Amino acid sequence: MDTSTPIELEETETKGRYFLKGADGAVAEMTFSKLGTDQIIIDHTGVPDAFRGQGAGLKLVTRAVEDARAAGKTIIPLCPFAAAQFRRHPEWADLIKR
Template sequence: MSDDSKRYVGKDIEVIFHPGRCVHSAKCVSGLPEVFNIKKKPWVHVDGETADKIASQINNCPSGALEYVWKSNLLNGGKQMFEIKEGTNGFYVGEEDNKEAEIHYVQNGKHIIIVDHTIVSDSLKGQGVGQALVKRLVEFARTKGIKIMPLCPFAKSQFDRHEDYADVLL
């Protein structure tokens, strides 16, 4: 995070604003005025709307000045944090060329993704990283209006355990 970046922490999501990147397109302000209001201090009211809607709006930011981190990335009561990053056809923890954990999917048409594997390194096992990756994928699917077919045994087990994931299950 650059020195001029600002963080706005909410119940379910954390918003990061990079003012140096902003091109002032006002997509955030016009799309969710109850969250992004330049006449108020702070100008980002993170709990002014659902985390899914905030994430969806931030995905429309043309400059990348706004980013978000799901609070589901917090483990052990918030004592340990890892960042889940979006990659090509999946989400991961670590670096693009050195993933410590990953959930991967294949696009099947416009509105369906098939989860083909979830991998967690030995150093992260037992910390809830796999569950957090599945949850992040579910949040992504809700934001994009797509369905998930979990062929990966681990992902399928998470869908079996979480009735609240049924809305995105194919």
């Protein structure tokens, strides 16, 4: 994965995912569920070996945070990886649903 690899978003009425495609066909993804119009639950982050050590998971969660902030949404980081990233990034605390 190089830094120019775009993060893509696919979503339906109730679910969505942010993902990165590697040159070898590998896909790193972060999936979420929608709770109404103002909240998402990050429920899974999957990073295949081809992306390990490149910050792919953090890039995906960061994009979700940026998009949620821009849309005025809150986040429930149910996924253990996402929850750990929220603990490491106190500047995201305003987005956590209390």
